[in-house]
Amino acid sequence: MSLLTSLLRMRAAHTGNALPTSQLRHLHLSDQPLMLLALKQTGPAARPLAAMVGNDPYRPQLLVAPPSGSTAPMLAALADTVIAHITNCQRYSEHLPARNNRPPLQRYTDAPQILVPNPQTVHHLKVLGDDLRFRSVDREDADSQSIQCLGHWLTYLSDRADLPGSAALIPLTRFLGMHWATGQSPLEDDDLATLLAWIDPPRHTASGRDAALKAEDSAPRRLAGPATDPAFDNDHLAPLFNAHARARAQGRDQSRPLAELERLLAAYMQPTWDLMWHAYALLQALPEAKGSTRRWDHERTAFTKECIYLAQDGRPRPARDQAVAAAVRLTVMEHAAAAFAAERAADDPFVRAELRTTGAAFGGTVTAVDSQHTLRGPTGRPQWRPRLTVSTTDQLRMEPGQLLACHAYRRAGYKICEITFSDGDTLVELEITAGMGHADRPNYDVLPEAGAFLVFTVAPDPYRMPELPSRDQTPWTHGGPPADHPDHSNEDEDKGEGEEEQ
Structure with a gap:
């Protein structure tokens, strides 16, 4: 944290209201982003509980998974919504002529943008994507194909979220924190309700600090995800889960506990859904920086190339990068961070x-x-x-x-x-x-x-991709040589042990 940021936080704590740290919005905001508020069950990391999704603030789509059993119907419905948003970005394209060593490209004029409440949701979507993209596909079942496709796109979007300056998957708390300094700790800034209370307190409150304190008192009555509040689990979810388990064990109709669960989650998720659109309106009101246009062009190029890969190859991304791929990814992230910092300073x-x-x-x-x-x-x-x-x-x-x-x-x-x-x-x-x-x-x-x-x-250093070895030339400790290459590591260890015995 710099000296100026510390000073602004101290002044915000003294005055009780957040202070701007930027005159411009440094990330592109789509006119119709896809809002996604996800919840997961306590226990398995990737088992979803519910999702509120859509691009209309007044008509969100609520998807609820049963407490036990298959989550495929809920995931298929989520896949339909996300893939429809992605398909909508593929309606129009533009021609990019060949330049230097770059071949010509037919690039889409738009790219998907998903807004989530906090960085924890980004991690949850990454874990969910890792799980879904490796699921087996039944060629006769359209739902299984769409679920695997959802896993592919969640992996792509969460990978883009790691790149500084990317606007494909944006946690709103980090986006707001880029433009305002509050009088609370950075850890508390990950709570969307208290952060917005500091930035834009209601009219009837004396200051943002007072509004944030009221928002903290209402924490058990709202859900920002992806994890649920323990008090909410014990007092509300557990009775409904038990009722659903008893109905399932006794062979009775399970629609009633599921309907009650849906009503409960709709009431608890709606306040956070409204806060997400409130944050979007505050950020949309900021003038957009010039550099964000260039970065959004790169976002559209990356999206176009991913669509081409999915159409031509379509194999799931590996669970772990090999050494060369990891080095390339690290180099790209470092360059993106330096370029983003330089463009923010210029703007x-x-x-x-x-x-x-x-x-x-x-x-x-x-x-x-x-x-x-x-x-x-x-x-x-x-x-x-x-x-x-x-x-x-x-x-x-x-x-x-x-x-x-x-x-x-x-x-x-x-x-x-x-x-x-x-x-x-x-x-x-x-x-x-x-x-x-x-x-x-x-x-x-x-x-x-x-x-x-x-x-x-x-000035940032010029971007140069380092010369990296091919996989055939990579040591076996870092993913090479090829699988059919004999491994003599045990023989070397036995020889060493024999020499020590002599």
Whole structure:
């Protein structure tokens, strides 16, 4: 937690109301997202209890699984809703021409977006997807095929949720926490009701703190999922589960306890359903950052490629990644995190202010511009490398050679050449390394004027996929060699033991 974030939390705790930490919304929000509120039974991690799902705030679809027996009907109904939402995103497409090493692609103009209340629901959907996508499929049973397809898409969406900047599967508490700071702990911010109470308290309450305290008192009477409250289990669910078990054991009709269970869960899940749409309205009201459009384009590309994979191959994703696949996934996640942080800093002055407190950015006034500075390139030709001097009062934690970016000149790149410390301001000499054109065709638009105040942030490293070995060249301890390769590890151990005995 940065110094600025800590200060905002302290001020929010003092005033009793949440404070904004961002001027812009940094994730794309669909006009018709699919809301999903899921509950699971206490016990088996992936056994669902109920789901409230839909894209209409006034007409949610409630799906309830029986306390015992098959959950296939409930999962099939959930699969129909989720797959219908995904199919709706495949109605229109656009043509992307070939570029560099990228082949041409027919990309969908939309991508699915599912909003859930908290990160715990994301984990529950991941576990559920791992279970469903490996289920056997009966070619004559459409429900079993749709359930396995649901498992495939839940795995895809939960994997996308691990990527910073992705908007395919969004936990609303983390989304809200990205834009507001409350006076409670980050762990308490995972409760959607108390978080919204801090951010947008009802009119009849004195402050967000008072509204959050009232929301905490009503915790047993609402369900945010995926786990249920122990008091709710003991006082309400357990009697209905027992009544259903007795009816099933005695061969009697089980529709009555199931109907009572459905009415109970509808009443308890409805408040959280309304809170999810309340959170969506607050986030939708924020102006969208420019970088979110580019990230949503990447989301549509990833969705299109997943649809192509499902149509051409269709095999379930492995339960565990092999070593090379895990290394690639880690590299992609690291690059996504760096790119997301850089784009947030370029878009949002609040983010730049926070980075200045951590030393990852500095702001200052341009005092001099050397527009005629050139260097000799490797071939001896002159290269135009204009320089500028910036005077700053920020504490610098950077060294010469550090690459920088500036929010005012996004196509330009900068490098620190020299830092001169003094008792007052610090002078930083910068060289423009990208975006300035050529010596015979210079781009003067990247040159700031003397007296301009600019903020420079650390530029992310260029994305380069590391050279990784093929599976045939991977050690057996990390998933290789191929399965038909003889394993002599036991012989080596026996030889070692014999040598020790001698």
